[in-house]
Amino acid sequence: MTVHAITNTTAITMDSDRRVIENATILFEKDRITAVGLADEVAVPAGAERIEGADMITLPGLIDSHAHAGHGLTRNLGGGDGDAWFQACEDIYTRGSTPEFWQAEARLSGLERLKAGITTCTMLLGGGADHYRTDTTEAGDLHCAATREIGIRTMLAVGLNRRPFPKAYRSLDLSRDVTLTFEDQLAVCGQLAEAHGDLLGEGTGICLIMPVYSPDEVAQNSDEIRQMCRAAMDMREKHGLLFTQDGHREGSIALAEELGILGPWAYLSHSVDLTLEDMAAAKRSGASIVHNPSAIMSVLGRCPAPELRDMGVNVALGSDAAAPDRGYDMFRHMAQCLHYHRRHFRDPEVMMPLDVLEMCTIHAAKAIGLEDDLGSLEPGKKADIVMLDRRKPHLYPPMMPLTTVAQFANAADVDTVIVNGDIRMRHRKTDLDEDAILDAAARELQEAVARCSLTHLWAE
Template sequence: MAQPDILVRNVTAVTVDPERRVIERAWLAVTGDRISGIGTEHDAEPSDAREVVDGTGMVAMPGLIDAHSHAGHGLVRNAGAGLDTWFQACEEIYARGSTVAFWRAEARMTQLERLRGGITTGMTLLGGGADIYRTDDPAFGDAHSGATAESGLRTFMAVGPGRPPFPRSYRQSSGTGQAQDVTVTFERQLEVSESLIDSWNDLLGRGTGVCLVMPVYYANDVAEPAARKRVIEMGEAVMELRRRKGVLFTQDGHRDGSIALARDLGVLGEFALLGHSVDLTEEDFAALKETGASIIHNPSAIMSVYGRCPVPELIEAGITVCLGSDAAAPDRGYDMFRHMAQCMHYHRRHFRDPAYLPPGKTIEMATIDAARALGLESELGSLEIGKKADIILIDMRKPHLYPPVMPVTRLAHFANAADVDTVIVNGKILMRGRKTDHLDADDILADAAEQAALAFERTGLTHLLEEPQDFWRNARQPL
C-alpha cells in the first residue's frame, strides 16, 4: 500500500459493504480521495500515514446521504402559525423577497448543519414548497453551489421550471434595496437550468452536482386535452435537456396515481427519484417496476402525516427506497438519525409490528440505497477499498449510546446528529472533535439571521415570526 494520507484506527467499522461487515477494532486508510485499505486488529496497520485519527470508542460508517431537501427553507422554517401561512411565506419570499445573498446565506447555514450531522451528500431543490424554483437567473444557483463548494460537502442542486401558468413573475432585488419585477418563461427557466448544469455539475470532484426538477402533475391537472398536451410538451423539453446533459431528475410530492401518470407523460426512468410518494396505487407500483425509478421516503414530513409511503411493500417489490429529510421545514431539520428512528416507528405503528424495518435496513436507506438511487453505488454509500473516502465517526462513549454492544442498533435507534465527531469527505477532514476550522460558524449564523430578517421585511411578513398564544393549552391548534 502506498503511504496513506490518513489512517483512522481503533474504530468499529459499520461498512454497509456487500457482506454488511461490522468490524471491531478496525482501521481504515485513505490515500488521496479514496479508501485505500480496511483492516482488522489482525492486519498490520500502515505505519507511515501522514495523519492519524484515533477513533477509540467510535463507530466509523459511510457518510449519510439525504436524498430530498429544499434550499431556502432553512431561513423560512420557523415562520407562520400554520402550514398554509408557511407555504405562503415560501412563495412570497422565494419569488419576491429573496436576493442572491439570501440563497448564499441559507446554503452556508444548511451545509454547516449537515456537516455537523454527518451528511456528506445531499439532494436539494433550489426552492420548492409551492413549486417556486429560483431559476429566473443563474446567480441564485451560483450562490448556492458556491457555498456548497466552500463547505467541502457534496450536493445535487435540483433546478428546473415551476408550475404553470407561464410566464411567472419574479422580483429581482439587489443588495442595495433596488428591485424590479421580471416575467419568466418556461423556456427561460430551462435556459438557466442548462447554464447551471454547465457551470457546476461535478459532484464527485467539486461536490456540486446539478439535476433537473419539474412539478408533479395529478389527473385533474391534465383532464383537459389542451392542458395535457402542454404538460407533455414541457415534460419532453425537460427530458430532452436531461438526456443531452446526462443528469438525474427528481420530483417532489407524488401520491395516489401520480407516478403512473408521470410514466404516461414520459418523465420516468432509472434516472428519476420521486419524493414523498404516499398512498400509492397498484398502477404506481407497476410504473416503478417498469421504469426503475426510485422512491425518496420522507418520514418526518407533513406529507407523511397526510398519507403513507408504503416503504416495506416497495422494498419487497424490489424497488429502491432511500431516505430524505425534507428539511428544513416548520417541524424538522437535517438530523438523519432522527429521520431513521422516525422511519422505523412510522411503519411499525402502521403494521402494529415492531419487526418491520430493522435497524440495518434503515441505515442502508440513508447510505448504500441512496447511493444506488443517485446512480453512485460504485462510488459512495459504503466503506470499501476504492470508493470515495466519505467517512464519518460517531462518538459512542455517551450514556444514551451505552452499553457498548450491537452498534447497528445503537446507531439507528439512539444516535443523533450531535454524536458525530469527525467527518471526512473526498479524503479531507472537514470536522474533527466537532470543530469545523474551515468554516466560520459565528459568521455563518449571523449572516443567516440578517438575511432571513431582510427577506421577511421585504415581503411584509414579519408578523409570521410571532408565535401565537394558541400554541399553548390546546390539544389541537384552532384553525
C-alpha cells in the same frame, strides 16, 4: 501524499456483506479508501496520520436524498400555520430574496448538514409549492459556491415551476419585476448544468426537477403538459442529468411513466398513498423512491416503503428539511422511519436498523447513480466517512452498533466528518467561521421578512 489511518474503531461498512467490524482499521489516501478490515489484517504504513477511533462508530457519510434550499432560513415562520409558511416561502423566494439571502441560507444549511454527518444531499433550489429560483443562474451559482466552501456535496435540483406561465418574480437585486416563462427557466437549468457537473470531484452537481402533475391536471391540459415533459426530457438527455420530483401520490407515478418522464435516472420524493399501478411503474422503470417519514405528506398519507423494498424498488431516505417541524438530523429520520412503519403494521420487526441505514447510505447512493463511489466503506470508494462519539450515556453500553446508530444516536453525536479525503470536522470543530454564518443567517432572514411585510409570522 499522506496515508490516513482510522484505528481501533467499530466500522459499519455497508459493503455487499453488510459487515460490522469491531476493532477495525480504515486506510484512505487522497480521496479514496484503500483498506477496510480487522486491525490485525490491515497494516498501517509507517508515517501514516492516525485518527484514533476508540469509543467511535465509523460509517459511510450519510446521504440525504431530498431537502430544500431556502427553507433553512424560513423554517420557523408561521408558528405552525402550514399555509402561512408555504405562502411566506413563495413570497420570499420569488419576490423578496437577494443574493445575500441565498448565500447565507446555503452556508447555514451546509454547516448544519456537515455537523450532522451528511456528506451528500439533494437540495431543491426553492420549492414548497413548485416555485424555483431559476430566473437566472445566480442563486444556483451561490449555492454551489457555498457547498464547496463548506466542503460537502450537493446535487442541486433546479427546474420548472407549475403551470400556468408566465410567473411574476422580482429580480435578485430587487430593482425590477421579471416575467418568467417556461422556456426561460429551462434555459437557466441548462446553463447551471454546464457550470456545475462534478459532484464527485468539486462537490456540486445538477439534476432537473419539474412539478408532479395529477391525472386530473393532465386531462384538462394534456397538450401543454406533455410538451413541457418532452422539453424537460430533452434537456435531461442533452446534459446527462438525473431527474427528481417532489410530491408523488395517488396515481401520479403511473402517469409519469405514461408521460415519458420515468426511468432509472429518476428519484421521486414522498410517494404517499400509491396505487398498485404506481408501484408497478416504479419497479418497471427502475426509478428510486425517496421516503420522507418526518414530512407533513407522511402525516397526510403513507409511503409504502417496506412494500416497495420487498418488490425490489430502490428506496432512499430524505429529511425534507428544513421545515417548521424538522431539520437535517438523519438519525432522527431513521428512527422516525422505523416507528412509522412498525406502527402501521403493528409489528416491531417490519423494518430493522440495517434497513434504514441502507436507505441513507448505499441505497441513497444508488438513487443518484453513484453506488460504485459512495454509500459504503470499501476500498476504491470515496473517502466520505463519519465518526460518532459513542462515549455518551444514551449510546451506552457499547454494543449493537446498528441499533445504536439507527435508534439512539443524534446529529450532536457526530464527532468527525471526512469528505473526499479531507477532514472537514474533528471533535465537532471546523475551519469555518461558524459565528459569521449564524449571524448572516439571522440578519438575512430578518431583512427578507421585513421586505415582504411578514413580521407577523414571528409570533409563536
